[in-house]
Amino acid sequence: MDRFISGRTRVVVHLAYPSHHLRTPRYFNAFCMEQNLNAVLVPWQVPPENLKQAFHGLRQVESLAGVIVTIPHKRSVAALCDSLSDTAGFLGVANVARRMPNGAFHGDMFDGAGFVRGLLREGHEIRGRRALLLGAGGAATGIAEAMARGGVASLAIANRSIIKAEELAERLRGAFPGRDFAAVPPDARGFDLIVNGTSLGMRPGDLLPVDPDTLEPGTLVADVVMEPDVTPLLQLATERGCIVHKGVHMITSQVELLAGFLLGEPGA
Missing domain, CATH: 3.40.50.10860 (Leucine Dehydrogenase, chain A, domain 1)
Incomplete structure (x- = not known):
């Protein structure tokens, strides 16, 4: 070129x-x-x-x-x-x-496919995990579907609007019969994968998407927010002994898919 x-x-x-x-x-x-x-x-x-x-x-x-x-x-x-x-x-x-x-x-x-690909590239297997997804908007919806396809054992969805969380859970139950999907409060206890699928953390003064006191050591905490590189959620998760996964990994793992789809090159 x-x-x-x-x-x-x-x-x-x-x-x-x-x-x-x-x-x-x-x-x-x-x-x-x-x-x-x-x-x-x-x-x-x-x-x-x-x-x-x-x-x-x-x-x-x-x-x-x-x-x-x-x-x-x-x-x-x-x-x-x-x-x-x-x-x-x-x-x-x-x-x-x-x-x-x-x-x-x-x-x-490709948000969901990019997110899961990013986790796998960083050595984080999702199959069999008990996952909590924070958010039920556009990016979160894609991530929910991809994690379900990727084999999480269960997927709970916490959203500001509980109705939207339940709607997403219901759609997933229809697409993946017999799997465990539920709308829940933003409480991280009992989960081994926490995913922030909201934009919270992008702007100074944003509320945290989950109560940090409920984060348990060893839990994998992932964020889709790319700027700042280390969000307040990831900083607090690190302080509490969690494993963190940055938002940038979603887009770097998604670029090949986007370019292939748009430009007709390998990677689509």
Whole structure:
């Protein structure tokens, strides 16, 4: 690939609000350089009320390979796509959408696959674990499905809205009959894997997603928040003798999947 952006460069837009915390462009663009792919990822800060109009405009851009999607747009983009993968359709969320030659968008969801791949790459097996997932939003929903496929023994879901947690648990029970899924309070006792699937920890002054006094030594505590690198939850977990897993591992393990899906290269 030419090391400079040219008229043949394929563009990927990263839809977010806000966008200042994004680290995905750094890793995606580095991967494209390493793999000699003539493509570039650029962040777009789009408020929710303007998303539909912005997304429609992207349909007309022939240089566009597609979009990567993060908070708070994953459910909205899934609804705007013309077609969805089985995973994205089941979850009702998409974190990536490929622009087809006719301007249609096909969405998929790799948050869960990237998260589980990141855990495995760091030597953390999930099969047989008793997991507590904090959150029931877009990223959390994808992670829940991937952990279920990955063989966790049980999965409990704690969310600010208990109704949303129960809805997600019910959908998982329908997809994985005979497995143990439940909506619970944010109490970490009795679990050996805790996953923060919310954005809490991204901003100074955020509340913790779980009561830190309930964290037990030896528990694996994972976060999806990438900025800061060590979130308040991970810092407290370390102080309590837990094993911690950073949010950055989810995106570094997901980049190959995203690039393959958008650019048609190996890794899809």
